[in-house]
Amino acid sequence: MQQKVLIIEDSSTSLALLKKLVERAGLKPVVATTLAEARHIFLHSDPEHYLCAIVDYHLPDAPNGEAIDYAIESFIPTIVSTGKLDADTRNRVLAKDVVDYIPKENAQVFDYLMRLLSRLEKNKGIEVIVADPKRQNRTAMAALLRRHNFITLECATTEDVETLLGKHPNVKLLLIDSEIKGELATQFVAHLRKTYSKETLAILGLSADENNLLSARFIKSGANDFVKKPFCHEELLCRITLNIDLIEKVETIRRTANTDYLTGLPNRRHFFYTVDQYQQAPLSHQSVALIDLDHFKRINDTYGHDAGDAVLKAVARRIASHCADLVVSRFGGEEFCVYLPDLPSEAAIERIEALRQHIASNPVNFKDQMLPVTASIGLTTASSTNVHEMLTRADKLLYQAKTGGRNQVAHD
Ligand SMILES: Nc1nc2c(ncn2[C@@H]2O[C@H](COP(=O)(O)OP(=O)(O)OP(=O)(O)O)[C@@H](O)[C@H]2O)c(=O)[nH]1
Known part of the structure; x- marks a missing residue:
């Protein structure tokens, strides 16, 4: 609405x-x-x-x-x-x-x-932790933040801050008073920074302490900013906005750097990053499928480049929905890649064969014309810690699928 x-x-x-x-x-x-x-x-x-x-x-x-x-x-x-x-x-x-x-x-x-x-619109999805030992302060601060549509969570101890951060992955801001119960506030900020970077969680220190060194100590421990109490609401909210804007800008840059502009799928760079994350733990199975649309040039030549783009977007959506639990990427041009961690060979082959059929049996509707699309797929189920080796094998198998008549899966 x-x-x-x-x-x-x-x-x-x-x-x-x-x-x-x-x-x-x-x-x-x-x-x-x-x-x-x-x-x-x-x-x-x-x-x-x-x-x-x-x-x-x-x-x-x-x-x-x-x-x-x-x-x-x-x-x-x-x-x-x-x-x-x-x-x-x-x-x-x-x-x-x-x-x-x-x-x-x-x-x-x-x-x-x-x-x-x-x-105000964006704040409705942002969670903020107010960590202050005094209930009265917490309540007043939370009310101020709610006025700006933030979702607020309150606590009095460093232990509770960690529990809340664990339970609420969307927290973007922590307001922490220097008198927080538990660990020393500045030490606790340094401890949090081992897990939560400045680009994902803004930490703003607050203190009524007359000690002027505290602001520098907070910031050197990893806080994004510091505000001395009593504070002017206007200034506090300006600082909060600046810090949250910054986090959102970094998120946008990160998203853009990892996303294919046309299809919205993760790009090649994101693919390698994600595979690397999976490979940090021992895996009993790994497969890689390279998917290449057949005679795609003909679609561009016959129906125009816009039609080609529409086909790429439609196929990307199909691959993404069919492989929602897998690592999917547009590698470039009309080539896509799927990484299947922890699926035994037979299951991986079945899964990719079903994807091929799904693509082939759903022509793409472009301006009321139904454009037939098929894909050739090279699938390697020979697990290796070097994903580049797996890609080379998948590429050779893709070549076999093309020369074998297209619209098929070639696997080892
Ligand atoms: N519309 C559109 N076309 C693209 C895009 N990226 C690459 N292409 C086109 O994709 C076509 C790929 O052609 P080829 O490599 O000859 O492959 P093919 O026609 O699919 O033939 P086979 O792979 O042998 O079945 C080229 O004409 C590229 O211009 C894109 O983002 N949008």
Whole structure:
């Protein structure tokens, strides 16, 4: 379901701009020009359907931020838009439990709002651990993070942090107080870094300690950042966003570097990395299948390059679904590779023969034309710790399958 954004705004210029921005972010704007109208609209709504509200500080029937209180009380993460930017208004806005505030009618700020909306959307899938020995601190911090749509997990000891990290592989951020119970906080951060890299888990140290050396000690032990208590919410959230943005950028780069751009399958580089991971443990069986589409040039020549691309994508999907438990890769051009760890030879042969039949019996629909596709496959079941040796054997067998008439599996 498309997420909604409640906009409470009486200026028609700002309203038009906000609506456009919300739509551009792929969200559905729901508009009210007064607090009364917002109450009416929201009466039959489910807060769960709203990503957030963007609320004007000053409205005809709510001149002093009453609409902000209403949105917050309705459990919607609330962003305030305000024409006034004086310190008093800013402090009054931030004293309410808002996500953030944006000054109105400033093009750069609207760019910031776009990023904020996208962040709120992404945060819904991000788990954060708040590790602090004091329950009151934990609760306040978790409430602040939930306002930004993060999923929060709380604990008081280093032992519990490790248990939570083990149970929740999607945790991207750990906020750890220097007074955490258990191990010394900085030592514990260094210990965590043996398992969790800076690119997968951001660790942010917090401390009320007057000792100025603590920030450096946290960072040298492997923390991504440090914030001194008492902290300004705005600064803390900026730092959290910076660190999480960085983790996501690294994830994107890693994904791109390991994925074939056309089919979305893992690429050759990822194949070798994954096989290497499997080979770290002793394996009683290993097989490698090289799959090459037959007369693929003809498809390009007859139906065009787009048709060729569509066939490659369709075959990739079939291989991926048929071999979901195996290591699959597009090696390049019209060649794919499947690595079968721990499958006895007979089972591997059966599996790959079934894949060949699956490809051959499902022509690809391209613009309502059914394009027949077959594949020749070379399969070696002679296990070796050197996967390159196995690939050379599979390649020779593939050649046999081609010269033997195509649309067949040749195995040793
Ligand atoms: N559409 C499309 N074509 C590609 C892509 N990569 C490689 N090709 C084409 O795949 C074709 C491979 O042709 P050949 O190596 O002669 O092999 P073939 O026609 O499949 O013949 P056999 O393998 O002998 O059955 C070439 O025409 C390449 O241009 C791609 O990403 N998209």
